[in-house]
Amino acid sequence: GENVEQHPSTLSVQEGDSAVIKCTYSDSASNYFPWYKQELGKRPQLIIDIRSNVGEKKDQRIAVTLNKTAKHFSLHITETQPEDSAVYFCAASIGNTGKLIFGQGTTLQVKP
């Protein structure tokens, strides 16, 4: 079946440093790649997404890059702040459908 692998599972950075989380996917027909942030005890919330016809997308301190050939995409957070501490999930669509396969999550800790 389709699969999304996410690395690392935990990431600790100093405030102000950058953080990078990487995901690989198996379905070459995937065309939608969202990233969700989940704070402890809360619901997942979309922070950025990218579609297969775009290689990079940026929103303030957050950026996502997509390499369709290699079937991997990455989340980049610059100038990290303590409030960025959370679990981050990547996901990939199954083909051109609304079905999403999620990665296992990355726990990001930003130390003041």
Next chain:
Amino acid sequence: NAGVTQTPKFQVLKTGQSMTLQCAQDMNHNSMYWYRQDPGMGLRLIYYSASEGTTDKGEVPNGYNVSRLNKREFSLRLESAAPSQTSVYFCASSEAWSGETQYFGPGTRLLVL
């Protein structure tokens, strides 16, 4: 505009009992989803409804049934709960079926003893 709402927030069941998790959205979205979240496993799709009147199985449908009651409401039923169904359940909705943001509800924490 409440977004996606779920009831109950927390439930304890005994093995073999049944229950229905309720989900409603007020964003006029066409598609709705049920996920379960277990530690270290991310979110897994149980069932989905691409549009009103349709439902289909996701990644982990065994032991569950769903009903798309109308455009707003999508319920998940456990007919005979098992300890393996202990999890946090999230409902989500999106405006359209493909390539659209999925908005999540607050979740239901279910413990099956």
